[in-house]
Amino acid sequence: MPNKNDVIRLSRYRNALVRLRALNFVKVFCDNLADATGVSAAQVRKDFSTFDISQNSRGGYDVKELLKRLNKILNKDTTHEFIEVGAGNLGKALLRYPGFARSGIKIVACFDVDPDKYDRQAEIPVLPIEELDDFVREHQIRFGIISTPDVAAQQVLVRMISAGIKGVLNFASIYLRGPEDCVINNINLESEIENIVYFVNLAEKSK
Amino acid sequence: MPNKNDVIRLSRYRNALVRLRALNFVKVFCDNLADATGVSAAQVRKDFSTFDISQNSRGGYDVKELLKRLNKILNKDTTHEFIEVGAGNLGKALLRYPGFARSGIKIVACFDVDPDKYDRQAEIPVLPIEELDDFVREHQIRFGIISTPDVAAQQVLVRMISAGIKGVLNFASIYLRGPEDCVINNINLESEIENIVYFVNLAEKSK
Numbered sequence: 001m002p003n004k005n006d007v008i009r010l011s012r013y014r015n016a017l018v019r020l021r022a023l024n025f026v027k028v029f030c031d032n033l034a035d036a037t038g039v040s041a042a043q044v045r046k047d048f049s050t051f052d053i054s055q056n057s058r059g060g061y062d063v064k065e066l067l068k069r070l071n072k073i074l075n076k077d078t079t080h081e082f083i084e085v086g087a088g089n090l091g092k093a094l095l096r097y098p099g100f101a102r103s104g105i106k107i108v109a110c111f112d113v114d115p116d117k118y119d120r121q122a123e124i125p126v127l128p129i130e131e132l133d134d135f136v137r138e139h140q141i142r143f144g145i146i147s148t149p150d151v152a153a154q155q156v157l158v159r160m161i162s163a164g165i166k167g168v169l170n171f172a173s174i175y176l177r178g179p180e181d182c183v184i185n186n187i188n189l190e191s192e193i194e195n196i197v198y199f200v201n202l203a204e205k206s207k
Numbered sequence: 208m209p210n211k212n213d214v215i216r217l218s219r220y221r222n223a224l225v226r227l228r229a230l231n232f233v234k235v236f237c238d239n240l241a242d243a244t245g246v247s248a249a250q251v252r253k254d255f256s257t258f259d260i261s262q263n264s265r266g267g268y269d270v271k272e273l274l275k276r277l278n279k280i281l282n283k284d285t286t287h288e289f290i291e292v293g294a295g296n297l298g299k300a301l302l303r304y305p306g307f308a309r310s311g312i313k314i315v316a317c318f319d320v321d322p323d324k325y326d327r328q329a330e331i332p333v334l335p336i337e338e339l340d341d342f343v344r345e346h347q348i349r350f351g352i353i354s355t356p357d358v359a360a361q362q363v364l365v366r367m368i369s370a371g372i373k374g375v376l377n378f379a380s381i382y383l384r385g386p387e388d389c390v391i392n393n394i395n396l397e398s399e400i401e402n403i404v405y406f407v408n409l410a411e412k413s414k
Contacts, residue, residue, distance in 0.1 A: 007405050011398040012382050019381075038384045075404050082400075093300030094396075099380050103397040105404075142407060143400075166410070167403035169396075173306050174226075175219050177245045183406040185399050189301075189376075190310040191218035192392050193289075193350075196374035197282050198214050199390040200349060203373070 002050055004185075007074070009047055012037040014070040017063060027060045079104045083141050083165075085156045086148035087112040087126045090171055094147055095124050107145070109135055113152075129159075136163035146170045157184075209257055211392075214281070216254055219244040221277040224270055234267045286311050290348050290372075292363045293355035294319040294333045297378055301354055302331050314352070316342055320359075336366075343370035353377045364391075 016036035020028060030048070034041040048054075051073055055061060071077055082100075084091055087110050094100075095107055110126045112118070119126045127135065135141070144165045146156050153172035160168060167183040170176045173191075178184050223243035227235060237255070241248040255261075258280055262268060278284055289307075291298055294317050301307075302314055317333045319325070326333045334342065342348070351372045353363050360379035367375060374390040377383045380398075385391050 001409075004402055004406075007402050008395075008398050011395070011401045015380060015382070015397075037382055073405075074401050075408050076401075080400075080404050089300045089303045093296045096296045097396065099397045100400065103400060105397075105400050143403060167407040169399055169403055173222060175222070175244055181410060183403050183410070185403055187394065187396075187399060188215075188218070189304065189394075190222075190306045190312075191215050192376055192394060193287075193307065193310060193312050194218045194281050194283075195211055195214050196350060196376055196390050196392055197287050198280075199211075200374040201282050202208075203388060203390070 006047060006050060009037070009039060009043070010051065010070060010074060012039075013044070013047070014067065014074060014076075017067045017070065021063050021067065025063050027056075028063055028066070029060045076104050079106050080143055081139065081141050082107045082143040082145055083132070083136060083160075084110045084145040084147060085112070085129065085132070085160070086110075086146060086152070086171075087114075087117040088147065088149070091145075091147035094145060094171075108139065108141070111135075129156075132159060133163040136160070136165060140164075142166045144168050146172055146176070148172055150174045213254060213257060216244070216246060216250070217258065217277060217281060219246075220251070220254070221274065221281060221283075224274045224277065228270050228274065232270050234263075235270055235273070236267045283311050286313050287350055288346065288348050289314045289350040289352055290339070290343060290367075291317045291352040291354060292319070292336065292339070292367070293317075293353060293359070293378075294321075294324040295354065295356070298352075298354035301352060301378075315346065315348070318342075336363075339366060340370040343367070343372060347371075349373045351375050353379055353383070355379055357381045 013033050016033055030041040030044040033044050053069055082105055084107050095110060107124055110124055111129045111132045112126055113129050117126050118128060142165060144160045146153050146168060148156055150172045153174050153176060157176050157178060161178055161182055170184060170186045173188050175186050176184050220240050223240055237248045237251040240251050260276055289312055291314050302317060314331055317331055318336045318339045319333055320336050324333050325335060351367045353360050353375060355363055357379045360381050360383060364383050364385060368385055368389055377391060377393045380395050382393050383391050
């Protein structure tokens with residue numbers, strides 16, 4: 001079964017293909033995708049074998065066909081509806097993030113505890129957190145984004161899961177875990193930055 | 208040599224310790240940290256051995272001592288100055304992100320190509336991109352954040368590196384690579400979301 005990193009590489013190949021198509025590429029080879037995404041050609045071949053993607057009989061891949069195939073594997077053919085909890089700075093920026101629409105992601109509502117943030121008329125309405133459960137059930141939403149302060153994150157996760165959410169992208173810097181049938185991706189910006197600082201300092205010490 | 212995931216786990220232990228200290232914990236065991244961060248106790252022990260962190264003679268770890276040690280390894284004792292390029296929605300949200308200050312990260316200036324965004328009087332000034340090189344050299348900045356549209360990201364990276372930046376956190380959805388002596392962390396929000404969608408769909412299909 002593929003793991004998280006396998007799927008992330010697949011996303012990268014897809015993004016590279018979109019750009020290559022814009023450059024009028026008709027055919028690509030594993031080496032092209034390797035160059036464009038920073039992995040080895042052997043890795044590309046291995047991934048394509050994992051996901052059962054086969055070459056043309058004459059070698060190489062047809063760009064449009066391959067893109068269609070990757071879109072299908074990555075479920076890009078359908079739009080996926082998300083809710084978001086937390087309408088602070090980061091939450092508001094995510095509501096406007098153009099990459100989501102490009103990815104077939106649609107945030108349909110945001111929830112918050114702060115009445116000053118409520119806005120039912122907005123294109124993406126900001127609603128009281130108390131309405132989350134009904135909204136998720138009624139619209140059969142399966143995906144959520146947590147962009148609350150750390151202290152609220154665990155409680156929000158519990159609420160999301162009990163309403164029926166199955167996949168969560170968490171931006172709070174607390175590491176969240178859920179039940180087995182729930183997928184949680186934790187994005188910890190502080191850790192990412194600590195990482196960069198660590199490795200830059202390490203490189204400078206070893207000079 | 209530790210890899211990226213090792214350092215990310217170390218960050219997680221540190222974040223858990225900060226919370227345990229707030230709960231008046233004086234002593235912790237590997238099992239406590241494992242529970243709080245979702246890894247196995249064996250992994251915690253292995254990580255502590257990698258980073259040369261040893262137990263008390265009576266078993267367990269003193270919370271304050273361990274925190275001091277992790278802070279030192281993760282370079283949290285000093286403030287690290289960052290510049291950011293791209294003052295759009297995401298860029299502006301990052302300028303206000305409270306987690307950075309908490310992590311000893313200080314964004315000292317932001318750069319953009321759009322004169323409408325310039326703001327020299329702001330607490331974190333937004334300056335013309337042409338001033339980046341001089342600013343970075345003058346203030347000896349080593350770290351940068353890219354929050355530009357995808358098409359600009361590669362060019363911004365080249366500019367940062369030539370000015371002397373050694374570590375970059377990239378939020379554009381194009382995968383960036385730099386020279387060997389430069390550390391780049393690519394955060395691709397679209398990929399993260401694609402990942403969640405993929406695994407939730409996979410789980411539902413296999414039901």
